[in-house]
Amino acid sequence: xxxxxxxxxxxxxxxxxxxxxxxxxxxxxxxxxxxxxxxxxxxxxxxxxxxxxxxxxxxxxxxxxxxxxxxxxxxxxxxxxxxxxxxxxxxxxxxxxxxxxxxxxxxxxxxxxxxxxxxxxxxxxxxxxxxxxxxxxxxxxxxxxxxxxxxxxxxxxxxxxxxxxxxxxxxxxxxxxxxxxxxxxxxxx
Amino acid sequence: xxxxxxxxxxxxxxxxxxxxxxxxxxxxxxxxxxxxxxxxxxxxxxxxxxxxxxxxxxxxxxxxxxxxxxxxxxxxxxxxxxxxxxxxxxxxxxxxxxxxxxxxxxxxxxxxxxxxxxxxxxxxxxxxxxxxxxxxxxxxxxxxxxxxxxxxxxxxxxxxxxxxxxxxxxxxxxxxxxxxxxxxxxxxxxxxxxxxxxxxxxxxxxxxxxxxxxxxxxxxxxxxxxxxxxxxxxxxxxxxxxxxxxxxxxxxxxxxxxxxxxxxxxxxxxxxxxxxxxxxxxxxxxxxxxxxxxxxxxxxxxxxxxxxxxxxxxxxxxxxxxxxxxxxxxxxxxxxxxxxxxxxxxxxxxxxxxxxxxxxxxxxxxxxxxxxxxxxxxxxxxxxxxxxxxxxxxxxxxxxxxxxxxxxxxxxxxxxxxxxxxxxxxxxxxxxxxxxxxxxxxxxxxxxxxxxxxxxxxxxxxxxxxxxxxxxxxxxxxxxxxxxxxxxxxxxxxxxxxxxxxxxxxxxxxxxxxxxxxxxxxxxxxxxxxxxxxxxxxxxxxxxxxxxxxxxxxxxxxxxxxxxxxxxxxxxxxxxxxxxxxxxxxxxxxxxxxxxxxxxxxxxxxxxxxxxxxxxxxxxxxxxxxxxxxxxxxxxxxxxxxxxxxxxxxxxxxxxxxxxxxxxxxxxxxxxxxxxxxxxx
Numbered sequence: 001x002x003x004x005x006x007x008x009x010x011x012x013x014x015x016x017x018x019x020x021x022x023x024x025x026x027x028x029x030x031x032x033x034x035x036x037x038x039x040x041x042x043x044x045x046x047x048x049x050x051x052x053x054x055x056x057x058x059x060x061x062x063x064x065x066x067x068x069x070x071x072x073x074x075x076x077x078x079x080x081x082x083x084x085x086x087x088x089x090x091x092x093x094x095x096x097x098x099x100x101x102x103x104x105x106x107x108x109x110x111x112x113x114x115x116x117x118x119x120x121x122x123x124x125x126x127x128x129x130x131x132x133x134x135x136x137x138x139x140x141x142x143x144x145x146x147x148x149x150x151x152x153x154x155x156x157x158x159x160x161x162x163x164x165x166x167x168x169x170x171x172x173x174x175x176x177x178x179x180x181x182x183x184x185x186x187x188x189x
Numbered sequence: 190x191x192x193x194x195x196x197x198x199x200x201x202x203x204x205x206x207x208x209x210x211x212x213x214x215x216x217x218x219x220x221x222x223x224x225x226x227x228x229x230x231x232x233x234x235x236x237x238x239x240x241x242x243x244x245x246x247x248x249x250x251x252x253x254x255x256x257x258x259x260x261x262x263x264x265x266x267x268x269x270x271x272x273x274x275x276x277x278x279x280x281x282x283x284x285x286x287x288x289x290x291x292x293x294x295x296x297x298x299x300x301x302x303x304x305x306x307x308x309x310x311x312x313x314x315x316x317x318x319x320x321x322x323x324x325x326x327x328x329x330x331x332x333x334x335x336x337x338x339x340x341x342x343x344x345x346x347x348x349x350x351x352x353x354x355x356x357x358x359x360x361x362x363x364x365x366x367x368x369x370x371x372x373x374x375x376x377x378x379x380x381x382x383x384x385x386x387x388x389x390x391x392x393x394x395x396x397x398x399x400x401x402x403x404x405x406x407x408x409x410x411x412x413x414x415x416x417x418x419x420x421x422x423x424x425x426x427x428x429x430x431x432x433x434x435x436x437x438x439x440x441x442x443x444x445x446x447x448x449x450x451x452x453x454x455x456x457x458x459x460x461x462x463x464x465x466x467x468x469x470x471x472x473x474x475x476x477x478x479x480x481x482x483x484x485x486x487x488x489x490x491x492x493x494x495x496x497x498x499x500x501x502x503x504x505x506x507x508x509x510x511x512x513x514x515x516x517x518x519x520x521x522x523x524x525x526x527x528x529x530x531x532x533x534x535x536x537x538x539x540x541x542x543x544x545x546x547x548x549x550x551x552x553x554x555x556x557x558x559x560x561x562x563x564x565x566x567x568x569x570x571x572x573x574x575x576x577x578x579x580x581x582x583x584x585x586x587x588x589x590x591x592x593x594x595x596x597x598x599x600x601x602x603x604x605x606x607x608x609x610x611x612x613x614x615x616x617x618x619x620x621x622x623x624x625x626x627x628x629x630x631x632x633x634x635x636x637x638x639x640x641x642x643x644x645x646x647x648x649x650x651x652x653x654x655x656x657x658x659x660x661x662x663x664x665x666x667x668x669x670x671x672x673x674x675x676x677x678x679x680x681x682x683x684x685x686x687x688x689x690x691x692x693x694x695x696x697x698x699x700x701x702x703x704x705x706x707x708x709x710x711x712x713x714x715x716x717x718x719x720x721x722x723x724x725x726x727x728x729x730x731x732x733x734x735x736x737x738x739x740x741x742x743x744x745x746x747x748x749x750x751x752x753x754x755x756x757x758x759x760x761x762x763x764x765x766x767x768x769x770x771x772x773x774x775x776x777x778x779x780x781x782x783x784x785x786x787x788x789x790x791x792x793x794x795x796x797x798x799x800x801x802x803x804x805x806x807x808x809x810x811x812x813x814x815x816x817x818x819x820x821x822x823x824x825x826x827x828x829x830x831x832x833x834x835x836x837x838x839x840x841x842x843x844x845x846x847x848x849x850x851x852x853x854x855x856x857x858x859x860x861x862x863x864x865x866x867x868x869x870x
Contacts, residue, residue: 035459039257042246046254081243156388158255179740179785180251 037075039157040150041082044111044135047148048088050177053108054170057131064094066106070123071113073097101126112136112146120144131169143187147171151182160184248631273604273626273636275681275695275731277301277747279359281384286783287795288822288836289353290402290427290863292381293346297797297820300747300779301363301695301731302377305772305848308856309401309432309442310347310474313848316363316377317697318727318753318773321805326375326644326673332383332466334490334508337373338538348472348484348512349381350446352407352423354393354867357384363731364697365622365642365677375642375675376699383466386411386419386454392870395425399863401838404428417456424449431475432856433844440856444474464492477854480517487511501549510540518574521656529656532572539566555594557606562587567648576657577648578666584613592622600628614646615672632685644673650705650719662716664707671721675701694732701725704755704770706763722761723770727753741785750776768805772848774815776800789826794819799847806850816845832867 048065058065065088069075083093098104101123110132116123117138124145127134134146141149142162147169149160159181166173246254279298289295293312297304303320305313315324329336329344331351336344360380390411397405404427411421424447431443450468457463467489474482490508497503514536521529546559563586569577592606604624611617622640629635650670655663681695706722709715729751736744753771757763781795801815818841824834837860839845844857 038243039246039254042243042249042254043251045247046251050251078243082247156255156257175740177251180255 036157038078040137041075041078043150043157043159044079044109045082045086047133047135047177048093048109050174051109051133051166052172052174053131053133057108058091061090062092064092065108066094066096068096068098068104068107068110069113070098070101070104070110071115074113075111104132107132109133109135112138112141114138120146129169131171133166133169133171140187142184145186148181149184158182162186272683273602273624273634273681274638275301275363275679275697277361277363277693277731277733279361281354281357284353284356284359286791286793286822287781288793288820288838290397290405290836290838291347291353292349292351292356292359294820294838295353295356295359296361296379298779298781298795299359299361300733300745300777301749302361302379303751303773303777306858307848308440308477309429310444312346313772314344314346314379315773316361317699317729318751319376319771321770321772323649325647326373326675327377327379328374329379329381331381332490333492333506333544334488334510335540335542338512338536345484347444347446347474348470348486350425350427350448350470350472351381351383351468352393352395352409352425354395355383355389355409355421355423357382357388363695364638364679365620365640365675373644375644375673383452385464386421386452387413389421390419392868394868395865397836397863397865399836399861401430401859401861402427402863403430405863405865418453419455420451420453422449422451430859432859434853435855435857436853440475441477441479442475442856444472446470446472460497461493461495464490466490476517476519478517478519480519482517483515485513499550501547504546505544506546507543508541510542511538513537516572516575518572521574521660529573529660532574533570534572534575535570537568540564553596555596556592557594558589558591560587560589571654571657573660574656576654577652578654578657579652582648582652586610586612602626612645614651614670618643618645618672633683635682636680638677638679640677640679642675642677646670646672665716665718667719670705670719671703673701673703673705673721675699689738690734690736692732692734694730696728696730698728699726701727701755702758706757706761706767707765707769708762709764717764720761722758722763723755723767724758725753725755725770727751743783745779745781747779748776764808765805766808766810768803768808768810772802772804772813774800774802791824791826792821793823794821804848804850811850813846813848813851816847817841818845830869832865832869834865834867835862836865837862 044067048067067079067083069079079095083095086093096107104110108131110127112120112123112134114137120138121144124134133148135148135150136146137150142160145162145165147162147166151158151160159177161173161178161181161183162185163173163178163183164186277299279295283298284295287298289298293304293306293314296302296314301316303315305320307313307322313320313322313324315327319326323343325343327344331349336349338345362378362380364377365375389409390413393409395405395407405425407423407425409421409423411419413419426445426447428445429443432440434440448468448470450466452466453464455463467487469487470485472484476482488508488510490506492504492506494502494504516534516536518532518534520527520531540563542561542563544559544561546557548555548557564584566583568581571577571580588608588610590606590608592604595603595605597603602625604626605622607619607621609617609619620640620642622638624636624638627635649666651666651668653664653666676699678698679695681693683691683693685691702724703721704723704725706720707717708720708722709717729749731747731749733745733747738744751773752775753773755767755771757767777800778798779796782793784792786792796817796819798817799815802813803810804813818839820838821840822834822836824832826832839858839860842860844859846855846857849855
């Protein structure tokens with residue numbers, strides 16, 4: 001009921017004030033996604049600093065951290081630009097792109113692209129027990145068993161974390177990141 | 190000799206009578222402090238500019254990253270820690286954490302501002318001194334619209350009752366902002382920006398009740414039209430109780446305010462933003478003689494900005510603002526004789542303003558330039574006790590400014606700018622400004638600046654008549670009153686000490702000339718009039734420190750020191766012995782703490798300690814005691830959509846004084862406690 005009322009008032013407001021505006025603004029081009037993924041790449045860069053992998057996974061000081069992208073890569077060359085010449089707690093970063101989950105041998109942080117929507121449950125299952133931090137921006141990614149999800153809220157990028165899943169993978173996430181994130185649980189479907 | 194002696198004694202006695210009954214300051218208008226901001230250039234805050242590179246983004250904290258708009262058009266990522274001026278920013282989180290219920294209360298959080306509450310509905314707010322009932326050296330902007338009344342040359346702080354939850358941030362620049370910000374940015378600029386409509390989506394309801402803030406109810410609804418256009422509408426009603434006199438009687442200054450408005454932001458492309466916003470308000474405030482002033486106002490603003498391929502950008506903004514005041518004036522009685530009967534002073538002010546601004550890169554130059562045109566029409570109905578002559582005044586003001594930031598070396602920038610402005614009172618005014626920004630390393634910058642800024646004459650300076658003929662005239666404006674000027678030397682240092690601590694310090698030395706004085710008529714004694722007969726030097730510093738030792742605990746501390754030497758210029762006289770233009774504490778300390786507790790509780794105390802200061806009573810310095818007070822708020826985020834809080838202001842004392850000449854009519858500010866419920870869907 002409340003919803004309906006709001007929608008009604010929304011409609012009225014729209015016609016009261018914004019009709020001229022809409023007319024004058026229609027027909028403009030859509031925004032390219034690059035800005036969004038530029039920001040998301042920087043978030044990934046930050047995640048690598050705020051997540052601790054178990055000692056066995058990053059034993060040596062010069063063992064590289066693998067940043068993987070699964071599926072159709074939305075970043076282009078932005079990822080390379082973001083992590084080039086950077087050390088994360090002394091570790092260099094290598095970027096790998098995977099077409100399917102079977103290709104993944106070693107990966108510390110895996111960004112699961114939107115193209116993997118249909119296969120998401122199987123993909124996440126396959127990654128279980130591998131100390132891989134999964135990040136994605138599919139709808140309800142964290143609720144479906146992913147660890148960190150990007151969520152657009154009011155034109156800004158917010159972060160949701162499924163803490164149980166991260167703990168299961170022996171990953172420890174810094175309170176600094178947790179404090180700024182929304183903690184969510186896996187939804188049983 | 191005897192004759193002379195008698196004459197002067199008599200004169201002094203007369204004057205003292207006048208002063209005691211009516212005339213603590215040359216123009217006592219029973220309304221809040223004010224500034225004239227006739228002249229203004231499209232503002233250009235520290236944070237605007239082209240899109241940012243990945244390496245810039247990598248410098249940001251997670252919190253800052255989450256604050257960036259994906260479809261941002263013209264926001265430059267100049268971090269606060271790299272801004273080459275004495276700027277402090279009160280963020281939206283801080284505005285709503287420490288129990289503020291309106292904008293002047295939130296301004297207590299700026300360590301580089303001096304805020305003194307005079308009664309329930311008026312505040313004196315200034316930076317770097319000169320804070321009086323008529324403080325007039327600060328420029329205040331609300332979303333690019335200058336908040337001012339040329340009538341009293343200042344800001345009616347009680348008329349800006351925005352929903353604090355919709356305020357994005359309050360930038361406070363202490364020091365001259367003359368070049369980019371406009372005339373009257375002599376001692377500082379307060380730039381208040383509201384959130385874009387996309388950030389205030391959904392339904393928001395607030396209800397608060399308490400002893401001083403008797404009622405505050407507010408609602409806002411935000412939604413979108415298509416993917417790129419968002420809007421919000423809001424309304425707020427606040428009713429506040431009166432303060433108290435020293436003998437505990439009621440000061441009769443209770444007031445109420447109703448305000449509503451809207452904002453629409455549309456981003457039809459990645460490169461352009463269109464904003465349309467407007468407000469209406471009505472304010473009723475109690476006056477000490479029992480009457481009530483009545484104000485209503487409305488404004489409408491449109492802004493279009495466009496960023497080009499090469500990251501240059503263009504902005505055009507226009508607004509309309511109207512404000513109508515009905516101010517009852519008391520009968521003017523001296524020693525039982527009525528010099529002027531009671532009446533009502535009315536003022537109807539209309540402002541139309543257009544600003545255009547363009548910025549671009551050219552080699553090592555980053556150039557910003559702009560033009561402003563403003564038309565004001567001020568019509569008054571004079572009361573017997575108070576008037577402005579002429580009663581109908583139309584004025585045109587225009588200006589042009591140019592600033593160039595030269596990136597000389599990777600770590601060294603030189604910023605040169607000037608503004609040329611034409612006002613109908615004094616003609617052309619030049620306000621140049623030079624700055625050096627030296628990036629010592631990733632975490633530290635030092636800056637130096639020399640600027641000249643000007644306060645143009647206000648209607649009070651030129652046109653006031655208190656009272657008007659045929660009644661006895663005490664004071665008239667001076668048609669030859671000129672601009673007040675300052676040359677300011679500044680230097681500052683900002684540093685991120687570590688990941689969890691940062692600090693800043695700004696030093697200043699200001700030389701003022703042609704400051705307003707009040708002089709007797711050499712032949713008839715009265716009426717008094719204004720002249721530019723004072724000069725002044727001030728120096729001091731502002732220091733802040735932020736410290737976030739843990740995720741759940743943050744600390745902020747600030748200190749400022751101010752030394753002022755205001756004196757009568759050689760060959761001049763001043764009826765007020767150079768005491769009337771400033772009433773400023775010599776130092777101020779603030780300390781506040783934000784503590785996040787388990788179960789979504791949060792405790793936020795804010796402490797301030799303000800030094801005593803002297804205030805003018807007809808050429809005699811009187812004292813206002815220093816004070817310490819605590820404001821704060823305890824809140825509980827019960828669910829995602831429900832927040833309950835208890836807030837308090839001035840908790841340490843039942844009442845305390847922040848401003849005013851000692852006597853039975855000095856208003857004391859009372860302790861305020863209120864509870865608040867916020868529902869947010």
